[in-house]
Amino acid sequence: KSFDDRTDTGASADQMTNKVFVHGMPDDTSWSAQVSRLREANEVEHSEQLYNEGHVVDEEEMPIRVIVRKRPMSKREASASDSVDVIQPLTYNNYGRVLVYQPKTRVDLTKEIETLPFAFDNVFDEVSSNLDIYDSTVRNLIPGVFDGKWASVFAYGQTGSGKTFTMMGSGLTGKKAGNQRNDDSENFGLYYLAAQDLFKQANQRRNQHISVGASLFEIYGGKLFDLLNNRHPIKCLEDQKGKVCFPGLSEHPVSDADELMTVIEQGASKRSTGTTSANADSSRSHAVLQLSLRKQVGRQSNVEHARLSFIDLAGSERGADTDKACRTTRLEGAEINTSLLALKEVIRALATGGKMAHIPFRGSKLTQVLKQGFVGKNSRTVMVSCVAPNLSNCDHTLNTLRYADRVKERNAETGQLVGAATASSIKTSKSATTPTGNSSRPARSSFSETENIDDEEDDEPNEEMDANDSYSMEELVSEDEDDDSAVLNNILSQTSPISSPTRAGQKVKNQNKTESISSKKQAAQALIDTHRTVMTGMLGIVKHEMTLVNTTDADRDKIEDYLVDLETVHDEQLSMLSNLRESLLEYYGSRDSARPRHSDIPHNRSTDTSGVLSDGSFEDLRD
Ligand SMILES: Nc1ncnc2c1ncn2[C@@H]1O[C@H](COP(=O)(O)OP(=O)(O)OP(=O)(O)O)[C@@H](O)[C@H]1O
Numbered sequence: 001k002s003f004d005d006r007t008d009t010g011a012s013a014d015q016m017t018n019k020v021f022v023h024g025m026p027d028d029t030s031w032s033a034q035v036s037r038l039r040e041a042n043e044v045e046h047s048e049q050l051y052n053e054g055h056v057v058d059e060e061e062m063p064i065r066v067i068v069r070k071r072p073m074s075k076r077e078a079s080a081s082d083s084v085d086v087i088q089p090l091t092y093n094n095y096g097r098v099l100v101y102q103p104k105t106r107v108d109l110t111k112e113i114e115t116l117p118f119a120f121d122n123v124f125d126e127v128s129s130n131l132d133i134y135d136s137t138v139r140n141l142i143p144g145v146f147d148g149k150w151a152s153v154f155a156y157g158q159t160g161s162g163k164t165f166t167m168m169g170s171g172l173t174g175k176k177a178g179n180q181r182n183d184d185s186e187n188f189g190l191y192y193l194a195a196q197d198l199f200k201q202a203n204q205r206r207n208q209h210i211s212v213g214a215s216l217f218e219i220y221g222g223k224l225f226d227l228l229n230n231r232h233p234i235k236c237l238e239d240q241k242g243k244v245c246f247p248g249l250s251e252h253p254v255s256d257a258d259e260l261m262t263v264i265e266q267g268a269s270k271r272s273t274g275t276t277s278a279n280a281d282s283s284r285s286h287a288v289l290q291l292s293l294r295k296q297v298g299r300q301s302n303v304e305h306a307r308l309s310f311i312d313l314a315g316s317e318r319g320a321d322t323d324k325a326c327r328t329t330r331l332e333g334a335e336i337n338t339s340l341l342a343l344k345e346v347i348r349a350l351a352t353g354g355k356m357a358h359i360p361f362r363g364s365k366l367t368q369v370l371k372q373g374f375v376g377k378n379s380r381t382v383m384v385s386c387v388a389p390n391l392s393n394c395d396h397t398l399n400t401l402r403y404a405d406r407v408k409e410r411n412a413e414t415g416q417l418v419g420a421a422t423a424s425s426i427k428t429s430k431s432a433t434t435p436t437g438n439s440s441r442p443a444r445s446s447f448s449e450t451e452n453i454d455d456e457e458d459d460e461p462n463e464e465m466d467a468n469d470s471y472s473m474e475e476l477v478s479e480d481e482d483d484d485s486a487v488l489n490n491i492l493s494q495t496s497p498i499s500s501p502t503r504a505g506q507k508v509k510n511q512n513k514t515e516s517i518s519s520k521k522q523a524a525q526a527l528i529d530t531h532r533t534v535m536t537g538m539l540g541i542v543k544h545e546m547t548l549v550n551t552t553d554a555d556r557d558k559i560e561d562y563l564v565d566l567e568t569v570h571d572e573q574l575s576m577l578s579n580l581r582e583s584l585l586e587y588y589g590s591r592d593s594a595r596p597r598h599s600d601i602p603h604n605r606s607t608d609t610s611g612v613l614s615d616g617s618f619e620d621l622r623d
């Protein structure tokens with residue numbers, strides 16, 4: 001046989017170079033051999049299609065950038081006999097793809113690999129450094145911050161996938177694992193790299209009036225703790241205009257990146273961590289680093305001009321621990337699950353061009369905290385989805401990629417953006433809180449009021465906030481309410497789509513098959529997601545209502561504010577029910593058999609109670 005023929009029979013590079021080739025031997029059917037054959041074929045195909053003219057996206061037009069980072073195999077993973085690298089990142093000139101090779105064993109016990117493709121704004125392979133990631137995703141946000149644009153950078157992914165490594169750098173992670181590498185300057189974290197640029201610009205003459213303050217806190221079990229002030233509990237309050245403040249949070253003046261890192265290092269050691277099988281230094285909380293740019297405006301000092309936030313989220317699979325672990329860990333998992341679902345819905349709603357009043361910020365403490373950085377046309381967000389390469393992490397990796405894909409959808413084959421651009425794409429990407437669901441709402445008097453509120457809020461990041469403002473605010477969640485809601489959250493998260501590796505409904509074999517197979521499953525997934533988010537959102541609203549009622553009861557002068565707030569609350573509730581209703585109908589619409597008869601759905605009731613769906617829209621969906 002010729003060399004080429006041998007390649008065709010599937011002999012791996014290893015076999016060709018190191019082993020004697022035996023004619024007529026059957027293909028190696030081990031997972032690793034199958035994956036490497038697929039990998040090679042896809043690599044060849046990729047090198048032929050590197051350049052793709054069609055999808056250039058203007059940076060300025062990209063309020064949300066979703067990227068994926070694959071970490072290298074750890075020594076332990078690499079030395080295990082069953083280790084297989086199942087992730088293949090492929091970069092194109094203006095987007096990236098990730099192929100996941102998922103092993104399947106058929107009923108006749110034959111082993112088969114299913115290739116699941118995803119597309120994102122950027123993908124980074126295992127040899128990419130933090131600096132590479134910084135250069136192509138975060139660096140360009142820094143000048144905007146000086147123009148008053150707010151920016152947020154998230155790290156999302158399962159435990160041990162490299163979130164803290166990405167944010168804090170190699171010098172501050174993996175200490176217990178013994179792989180501390182302080183000298184690896186390429187692997188300074190995004191915190192440090194951004195701070196270097198930020199201070200370089202802040203020290204320029206034209207920015208002399210701007211000072212930078214750093215605060216670092218964690219969100220743990222639905223509560224906030226100041227990591228730069230001995231884990232002092234802090235509150236998250238929202239004023240009548242919806243602005244979020246953190247009374248009690250310490251903000252430390254910093255003037256260069258090294259000073260910032262010293263401050264962060266002290267704070268990071270106070271963070272709640274534990275040990276998981278995948279990570280000796282596992283973070284159990286969401287950590288939020290805020291760099292606030294402040295300036296003097298007239299006679300007011302310390303007015304916030306813009307803010308750059310970094311959020312190192314807790315491991316996304318924590319909810320999966322709910323049944324094995326102790327009560328604390330279960331509650332931790334439940335809270336993390338709820339907050340990550342709420343975050344996804346918020347980012348999705350923003351990505352699809354949502355109206356602020358209908359975005360479910362109250363769904364969790366995390367989203368309440370981040371609200372200020374999200375509202376308005378001037379906000380930029382980067383979501384770094386971290387994945388581990390090994391076969392044993394495959395299910396969690398798929399969950400992470402699906403989460404990221406739902407935040408900002410792209411065609412898995414072509415990288416074409418599916419989303420805010422067209423009305424039809426908004427329809428397919430609809431979820432509980434996607435504000436487009438409101439299109440079928442009849443005009444109501446309160447609706448026009450809401451529009452005004454939206455417009456006001458759109459400009460919020462430009463509105464400067466006085467740090468010395470007195471806090472005439474209402475606390476969103478009281479301590480007592482938290483316990484009840486934790487229990488409820490626990491129930492809500494029992495079957496979280498993030499945590500459940502066996503959840504059906506998201507298999508994407510290839511693009512052509514996907515559309516028919518998965519539309520039904522996607523509709524089911526969307527319905528479940530929607531329902532859960534609505535329940536979570538409702539819970540958040542009830543908490544708010546409790547505070548509202550109590551405050552008004554104590555001080556009747558607040559009745560006017562109460563009435564306005566109540567209108568907004570009703571609006572939000574109706575909007576949520578409307579979305580759930582649409583998701584339900586979409587699900588029925590996607591089923592090609594066993595559709596409910598017209599009389600099975602109490603559409604009249606829905607029309608009466610929420611005024612949301614007309615009979616016409618119902619018929620359209622059914623047909
Ligand atoms: N890109 C990378 N290159 C080299 N080592 C890495 C990389 N990413 C992560 N690691 C190492 O893997 C281990 C786990 O990483 P890290 O602590 O960042 O995980 P995590 O996603 O924050 O997990 P958790 O959710 O449990 O906090 C650490 O020892 C870290 O040094």
Ligand SMILES: [Mg+2]
Pocket residue numbers: 163164165281282283312
């Ligand atoms: Mg971590």
